[in-house]
Amino acid sequence: MLMSLSGIVFGVGFFIVTQAQTSGFEEFFVKTILGTNGAIRIEDKLQATMFFMPAEGFEHSKFVVETPREARKYVEGVEEPDAMMDALRKFRNVSGVSIIVEGSVIADSSFKNDTAKVLGIRLEDHLAVSELAAQVARGSGSLENFRTTPQGLLMGMELAKRLQLSVGDSLILRAGTEQRRYRLSGIFTTGVRDIDRVRIYMHLGEARSLLKKTTGASSIQVALFDRERAPQDAEQMEKVLKHGAQSWQEREVSWLEAFHALQISAALTVSTIILISGLGMFNTLAMIVIEKTKEIAILRSMGYSRQDIARIFIWLGTIVLVLGTIGGWALGAGVTYGVSKYPIHLRGIFSADNFQVHWSIWHYVVATITATVVVMTAAIIPARRAARLEPGDIIRGTSQ
């Protein structure tokens, strides 16, 4: 029984630890993505090829014909970004909006050149929809320098390394026939290698001039108070603003699904520890039923009912469950804390210097439910068997 108890403790504990880790990395990835690309992006103007058409009896009917998603056409960019920003700010869940003018350039340093993606922004607006301040703080240089330098740039760390540039160095950006000299005000690191390798931020006016996009915007980045409501808000924005709106969940669906699959896989793997412990406990209880048949018969002769006998074994299971679960919670919490302090150097889809964990009561609840199902199933079967024993057969010594 002690082995079964230990198994439940380890099973519940490791269940909690693996869930805390996988969801910790997922949470960190989501934070990184939201801090870099925002919760929603408004990109292209939607051009309906079918128009809204009220069905017969429009005043009383809820039936309307809408343009199906696959029949829509999009016109690149946002034509009137300022009007769009005003409209977006009216959404209750919107906490910040930032216009982005985007284009491809070639960056020339004294040593080499490389392709890059320029994002023209209004700094204050963009700080409200991103973690740019923290990303620069993790890199080098300063936002203040960028703010006060019209020709200043903020460059991703990977790109700066490839061009062998440091804060204060100058470089030339070429877009089409246009080429201009800029000064590097700061280096940022989002942690997402694909972004840090190509992205350059510059002032919006300068980007319009360099990219020859004097009006409009490539996209609008939107931050939300409640990020979980992004899909509903994006859908609503798309309907109201007639522009394509993509939530972060839709944008990052492949990564989120990978994390989800990893989480389920870890849960299933660790659940086998609980399952094996449950089998061990089933074995132990089944042996107790065999060893204690005479005691069971004596209790029955004293007036203890079949339910009373079953209850004894259910109680045994419950005690193992309660002790195992509490022990597992303690083990899970302790190891989760320990793991969160363990240093690692991760660079790729995000940048992390220690194990990421996410503390959630649901990890404990799900671990407890899993253990309860396994342990109680393991207890109920021997309990029912014990309750079915006939005292006369046992005492006579002819129990089958």
Next chain:
Amino acid sequence: MSAAINSTADIALRCANLHRYLGHGEGRVHVLRGVSFEARRGNVTAIVGPSGCGKSTTLYLLGLLDRPDDGSIWIRDQLMSNSSDTDRTDARGEHIGFVFQFHFLLQEFSALDNVMMPMRKLGRLGEEEMAARAVSLLKDVGLGDKTHRLATQLSGGEQQRVAIARALANQPAIILADEPTGNLDAKNSGIVFDLLTRLAKENGQAVVLVTHNPDIANRCDEIKPMRDGEFVV
């Protein structure tokens, strides 16, 4: 079959025409062949006979631990032979006390806990009253100074005396004893038998015991010899 059988108030247990088969198929044996019997309050009845004649089977049927294939059993005028498992269980707890050849004490518990066990189930008394009654019963069987000893720390004779105290715990109308002295030496056999009969008579309980021991049988109020599943005169 009616429960309203003619009975006098001092008949604690009655059975009529009990039949019982054991085993299956070709191994099926007709163990009891129409056993009828009455046990009166304050009376000690010994069922004697050779091994395999059906003594213990009779006792288990009378104690509602087994079901007859035919025949009737009344406990205090209540027909119990065809009653539900719940009713039979309740009747065992309230009206019947068992003493077996092997004491069958719960080894993990003290003598006091073992005696309190039937009382806990019946639930008539509070915790303190149960403990007081258990101590009193253990004193009656001469174990007043060993109430807190585990069953494993008692000798065979002492364990059987605890089993007697346990059988008397709920003041049942009927005590059924299957070879209660079968596992004891002559001295302890005498002590245990004397205790059982004295306490049962003091409390007006009907005692039915199965024994191979002629000395024990001869000291009972009534002897019922049995052979091949029937009582013989």
